[in-house]
Amino acid sequence: MKRREFLKTAGFAVAGAAVGGLLDLDKAFAQAPVIGSTKIVKTAPGEGSHAKVYFTKKIDAQHLIKLYEMINESIYGKVAIKLHTGEKHGPNILPRDMVKALQQRIPNSTIVETNTLYQGDRYTTEGHLEALKVNGWTFCPVDIMDAEGTVNLPVRGGKHFKEVSMGKNIVNYDSMLVLTHFKGHAMGGFGGSMKNIAIGCADGRIGKAQVHGVEPDKLPDDWNAWPSKERLMENMAESAKATIDFFGKHIVFINVLRRMSVDCDCAGTSAAEPTIPDIGILASTDILAIDQASVDLVYAQTSNHDLVERMESRHGLHQLTAMRELKMGNDKYELIEVD
Template identity: 25%
Template sequence: MSQSKVFFRSAAEIGPANTQIDQIKELFLKIPVVEKGDLVAIKIHPGEYGNTTYVRPVIVRTVVDMVKEAGGIPFITDTTVLYGGKRFNGADLLWTAAVNGFTDGSMNAPFISADGLLGDDSVVVPIGGEFVENITVASAIAKADAMIMISHCKGHPASGFGGAVKNLGMGCLDKEGKAKVHAPGKPDIDMENCIGCRKCIKTCPWNAISLENGKANIDKSLCKGELSCIDSCKFQAIVPPENSTTEMQILLGEASIGPIKLLPGKIGYINWMFDLTPGCDCFNFSAPSFAGNVGMLASMDPVAIDKASLDLINKKIAEEGCLHSITDVWGIDPTIHLEYAAKMGAGSMKYSLDS
């Protein structure tokens, strides 16, 4: 398999004459997917309410300006989520995006909930995976002419790492698609540990948890498997299935091909490797970084850019001696979803780095 090109700009090179804005302008030119008149989705994660380490608005605004210079019509977008935070529906998503700095005034482009008000506005895409036959991609992404995907690289409790592939195979899907990927995560209750405190009941937005005989009970026909209930329990009474993270990564990798099939050759990827937090930007807080800033990457290949990101992050970790690798953050091998994405034809694990 041939190598994909990945372009790198190092955080170590940043200074008064070479800012992140300068670097993002250089990298944008390496991913020429925007043609005159294109409706261009700029897919970001605006951060959950309370999170402070998402990709900075000034980076996104710079990409908006570059899209306009290229003749495109940009809009910024993200999708609603399965957990009960401040991005569960389209109204809350836009509110949170505005609070975190992504407004029409600051971006000079509108922010759109890609899967609509309730997270069910989508297009069914046949993908023919080993485990996923069809996946549902959010409509505003599915119907765009091109997409620039800006991903904040960080750890993740389910996939070990969040980058471009996760942004495709989770962030571009509607609620139904997300639930399909999360299906292996439907947990059980450890009755000995459960004290019937009801905190998990209040956490679940799907009414999947109830109290029976003083103990929590999970209705798996209602459960979406996204596991925020685990964090709500101080008594370790909610137990995820064995191998659930591996199985979820497999589904994630397969699902990532959905948006690519809809926009073949029209997606450019930028990975932002700053504020390398252990948790996702979906967390309502930002924990200290597990390693120092690395820089930014751009590519036309989501698998290659993520593999290069992991290699550069692991190199940074080795230099600092803080961990052995990013796998140590959650004890999860993050290459599984990349390998399955590559198997689906999303990209290549082999790359050449141009810095």
């Protein structure tokens, strides 16, 4: 069945990149996340499966490319690079030269984005195009996927959504690289690979309102009135699952753990200065494993108070639980360090 036909039915069985998680995250997170599943050398009989997450402490173009080439076996055809390009002059967005070096190694690739729900630099397509220029995203095509409309992608097994509205142009791509600046987030607690596609592929008017649990034309002025905590994390997971199911095995993930402010890149110049040291780059074909590993690495740092407080106060760790319950990946992983 071709991917276009997938849009006609929510019952299509997609071969995912991983199986369901094996840890009891609810119990683990009742106190604090644990890092007991990293650096598994070999799975013993009865221990179940685990995902592979590649990791390097070196944050540069050479190692970004090296990690991508370890996970890109299923990437083919027209490739979407889902990137958060940020508000104008954002101090923490990924370095353009590093992204450029990777993009130029991926044939037929395009950076993809969608417009925002809030009225900022990227609220309209025209404003978004200007922000892209200001921030230096001019070295390759950038597709604002909802500039000319939307498409509904089905959510298989969702308890809140049967479908989510996405930027129409998402269906024009054969594969996707989710290239994420891992950081905090005002409502989500943290923004990893899941948040990048959950909100970042949803179109700016309908889809993002769905994910945030608000009416498109009746946005509450007070952010405290917006649905949050567990419900927001579950909405995000279901939106992300729609994108993952669409691409099947042809989607891979990279998280860059540098300049990790408690604020998202959507905060622009008002983002808080990072207080946690840079950690490195992670890459995986498993979305739950890479976000779980990223969270574990943050918790392993001694100077992590601000970011951990942001995650826990927003109930952001429920992102991981929600992905596990939707069988989006494996929370048991092998962390493979790469020089």
